[in-house]
Amino acid sequence: MGATVLFTGRSQEKANAIISRATLLTKSDILKKLIFKKCDFTDFSDVLSVVESIKRESGGKLNILMNNAGLTSATKKTTKDSCDLVVQTNHLSPFLLTSELLSLLNKTPNSRIVCLSSIASEDKGMLSKGLMLKDFNWETTPYEQMGFNNYSTTKYYNMIFAETLNLYIEKENMKIKVASCHPGWVLTDWSNNAPKYLIPLFNFLIPISDLFAKDLKYGYSTQMHCSTVELKELVSGSYYADCVVKQDRKTPKDMLTKESGIAVWNKTIEVIENRIGKKLTGLSKL
Numbered sequence: 001m002g003a004t005v006l007f008t009g010r011s012q013e014k015a016n017a018i019i020s021r022a023t024l025l026t027k028s029d030i031l032k033k034l035i036f037k038k039c040d041f042t043d044f045s046d047v048l049s050v051v052e053s054i055k056r057e058s059g060g061k062l063n064i065l066m067n068n069a070g071l072t073s074a075t076k077k078t079t080k081d082s083c084d085l086v087v088q089t090n091h092l093s094p095f096l097l098t099s100e101l102l103s104l105l106n107k108t109p110n111s112r113i114v115c116l117s118s119i120a121s122e123d124k125g126m127l128s129k130g131l132m133l134k135d136f137n138w139e140t141t142p143y144e145q146m147g148f149n150n151y152s153t154t155k156y157y158n159m160i161f162a163e164t165l166n167l168y169i170e171k172e173n174m175k176i177k178v179a180s181c182h183p184g185w186v187l188t189d190w191s192n193n194a195p196k197y198l199i200p201l202f203n204f205l206i207p208i209s210d211l212f213a214k215d216l217k218y219g220y221s222t223q224m225h226c227s228t229v230e231l232k233e234l235v236s237g238s239y240y241a242d243c244v245v246k247q248d249r250k251t252p253k254d255m256l257t258k259e260s261g262i263a264v265w266n267k268t269i270e271v272i273e274n275r276i277g278k279k280l281t282g283l284s285k286l
């Protein structure tokens with residue numbers, strides 16, 4: 001038996017290294033097949049192509065969708081779809097991917113979606129720009145706190161997306177479950193996108209990171225918990241940290257209302273449909 005895992009990324013070379021590291025697993029009962037699909041989340045047409053190829057190769061079922069891709073940027077960059085680099089990579093493209101894979105997930109019994117958010121989604125200071133509905137792609141709003149105000153907003157979107165997607169799923173009488181999570185602070189390649197002057201600091205921190213950051217081995221525990229815990233135990237729509245539902249979120253209260261979630265949801269659909277020039281097939285406005 002074993003699972004077939006399909007993962008995406010931009011680099012075939014990085015993917016080859018992952019596949020060769022997983023050889024032992026593929027020889028066991030845990031993993032049947034590891035498939036890589038090249039996909040750049042800064043390009044909506046790439047996301048739509050990967051959706052088609054997943055649908056072709058999935059054998060008609062998809063048990064777990066994990067929306068993991070994410071980055072931060074200290075300076076503003078615009079994608080070829082005329083979106084903010086971080087907003088498109090962290091929020092718009094995962095939203096599009098989820099939307100277009102929804103029917104496949106819905107056809108699969110006991111399916112679930114896990115969205116990687118962050119504790120940054122709870123930082124009042126970094127979220128001081130609010131929902132950003134009037135300038136969703138940060139065209140005029142300045143990046144502050146080395147770009148972390150922009151990153152935090154997208155991580156807030158990931159959390160509120162899971163919550164609102166759960167409402168949508170219930171409304172449509174679907175059976176899919178969805179959760180968002182904060183993995184913990186893990187010194188991954190993520191720090192490579194930090195401002196250049198901070199790189200020496202990260203290089204200094206990495207060797208002593210066990211003292212304060214989660215080891216890479218444990219860095220994936222919360223998202224793995226959400227992906228593998230018995231489905232009846234997964235609290236759909238919730239935000240997890242340290243493998244449990246986080247009750248005391250510090251996000252400004254007015255950003256956690258159902259209305260805020262729906263406002264971000266509807267704006268997201270408007271922006272994506274405008275860029276791809278057609279209606280989404282899975283998700284629609286609430």
Ligand SMILES: NC(=O)c1ccc[n+]([C@@H]2O[C@H](COP(=O)([O-])OP(=O)(O)OC[C@H]3O[C@@H](n4cnc5c(N)ncnc54)[C@H](OP(=O)(O)O)[C@@H]3O)[C@@H](O)[C@H]2O)c1
Nearest residue numbers: 009010040041042068069070116117118185186188189190
């Ligand atoms: N590390 C932490 O402390 C921490 C804390 C809270 C939340 N998170 C969240 O955890 C998630 C994973 O981050 P990480 O720490 O593992 O960082 P990472 O090592 O830098 O991994 C980032 C992932 O995002 C993918 N990615 C980035 N830009 C992309 C693009 N344009 N198109 C497609 N894929 C893209 C990368 O794929 P390729 O480079 O292979 O293309 C890689 O798989 C992110 O959503 C992050 O916000 C991390």
